[in-house]
Amino acid sequence: MNIAAVARRTGVGEHTLRKWEQRYGVLRPTRTAGGQRRYSADDVDRVQWLAARLTEGYRIREAAAMLMAAGGEAPGSPEELRDALLAAASGAGRDGLGPLLDHAFALYPLEQALREVIAPCLVDVGDGWARGELTVGHEHLTSAAVRARLERTLAEPRGAVRGPAVLACAPGEQHELGLLMLACLLRADGWELVYLGQCTPVADALEIARGRDASVVAFSVTMPENVETLEREFAELSVDGAPPTVVGGASASESVARRIGARYVGGDITEAVPALRAAAGT
Numbered sequence: 248m249n250i251a252a253v254a255r256r257t258g259v260g261e262h263t264l265r266k267w268e269q270r271y272g273v274l275r276p277t278r279t280a281g282g283q284r285r286y287s288a289d290d291v292d293r294v295q296w297l298a299a300r301l302t303e304g305y306r307i308r309e310a311a312a313m314l315m316a317a318g319g320e321a322p323g324s325p326e327e328l329r330d331a332l333l334a335a336a337s338g339a340g341r342d343g344l345g346p347l348l349d350h351a352f353a354l355y356p357l358e359q360a361l362r363e364v365i366a367p368c369l370v371d372v373g374d375g376w377a378r379g380e381l382t383v384g385h386e387h388l389t390s391a392a393v394r395a396r397l398e399r400t401l402a403e404p405r406g407a408v409r410g411p412a413v414l415a416c417a418p419g420e421q422h423e424l425g426l427l428m429l430a431c432l433l434r435a436d437g438w439e440l441v442y443l444g445q446c447t448p449v450a451d452a453l454e455i456a457r458g459r460d461a462s463v464v465a466f467s468v469t470m471p472e473n474v475e476t477l478e479r480e481f482a483e484l485s486v487d488g489a490p491p492t493v494v495g496g497a498s499a500s501e502s503v504a505r506r507i508g509a510r511y512v513g514g515d516i517t518e519a520v521p522a523l524r525a526a527a528g529t
Contacts, residue, residue: 253286257294264294271311273297300353313350325355325363332368336389337381344392352396357435358517361428365393366516369424390424397427400434407439409529410462413455414440415447417477417496422469425496429465429519436520438462449480453489462527464489465519466509467496474498481507491526495519 254261268274273293276284293314300310328351335344351364372389375381414430416423423445430442441459443452449466456464468477477494486492486508494504495512504511512522 248286248291250284250286253291253294256291257298259294259298267294267297267307267311271307271315273311273314303353305353309349310353312346313353315346325351325359325367328354328364329368329371332364332389333371333375336368336372336385337375338385344389345396348392348396352400357400357431361431362515362517365428366425369393393424394427397424397431400431401427401440401442403434405434406437408437409439410527411439411441411456411459412523412527413443413452413459413461413464413490415443415452415464415466416445417466417468417473418448418480419446419473419476420468420470420496421445422496423467425469425516426465426467428516429467429495432516432520433523436524438523449477450484453484453486456490457488461490462529463491463493463523465493465495465512465523468494468499468503469497471498474503478503478506491528493519493523493526495522 248256250261250264253259253264257264259267264274268276274286274290276286276290279285296314297307297310300313301307305313328347332344332347332351335347348365351360354360355364369389372381372386376383376386412433414426414433416426426442426444430440434440441455441461443455447466452464452466455461466477468474492507492509493512494507494509497514499511501511503509510522510526512519
C-alpha cells in the first residue's frame with residue numbers, strides 16, 4: 248500500500264509517517280519498478296504500536312528505541328522479549344537491556360511483565376552463569392539494568408490507599424530483585440511502602456515497623472546460608488507488638504515460616520500481594 252493508505256489505516260498523518268521513517272527507521276518500505284514506496288501490513292502494525300505508546304506518554308524517540316530494541320517487530324511476545332534480553336545480557340544482541348526492559352513494561356501490565364518476562368529472564372541468566380555460558384559480569388549487568396528499571400517504576404507517583412508495608416531482605420541477604428518486584432506490585436496495589444532493602448537486621452525491621460504502625464512486614468531470603476541467621480535473630484527477639492510477618496524468596500518455606508512465626512509466600516511473585524493482604528487483614 249502507499250503512504251496515503253497507511254495514514255488512513257493508522258490515523259497518523261503522512262508528514263509524521265515520513266518523519267518517523269527518515270528519523271527512526273521504523274518503517275521499511277519496498278519500491279516498485281517505478282521507484283514508488285510501498286508499505287506492508289508489518290509497517291502498519293509498527294505505526295499502530297508506536298501510536299499506542301505515544302498515548303501512554305512516551306516520546307516518539309523513546310517508543311522508537313523500544314521498538315527497534317525488539318528487532319522492529321510489534322508486538323513482541325514474552326518469549327521473544329526474554330530471548331532478546333538474554334542475547335543483550337550475553338553481548339550477542341545488538342541492543343541494550345534498558346530499551347528492551349522498557350519495551351516489556353510498555354507492552355504488558357506490570358504483573359505480566361514481571362511474571363512472564365523479568366523473573367524468567369533472571370532465572371535464565373542465572374542458569375547461563377551456572378553452565379559457564381555467562382560470566383559474573385553478565386549477571387551483574389543484567390541485575391543492574393533490572394534494578395534500575397524497577398526503581399524507576401517505584402519512583403512513579405501513586406497515591407497510597409493501604410497501610411504501610413515494611414519490606415526487608417533477611418540479615419546477610421544481598422539479593423533484592425525479588426523484593427523490588429514485590430515492592431512494585433504493592434505500590435501498584437496502593438500500599439504505602441517502607442523499603443529497607445539488603446541485609447536488614449530483624450530487630451531493625453521490626454522496630455521500624457512498630458514505629459510506622461505498619462500493616463505487615465515482609466522478609467525475603469534467597470540464599471540458604473541466610474536462613475539460619477534469620478531464624479536465630481527472630482528467636483532472640485520479642486515480637487510483641489510487631490505487625491504480622493510474611494517471608495518469601497527462593498530459600499523460604501512453610502517450615503521456615505513456622506519457625507519464625509510468619510506466613511509463607513510461595514514462589515510465584517504475583518501470589519505475594521494477596522498473601523500480604525490476607526496477613527494484614529485487608
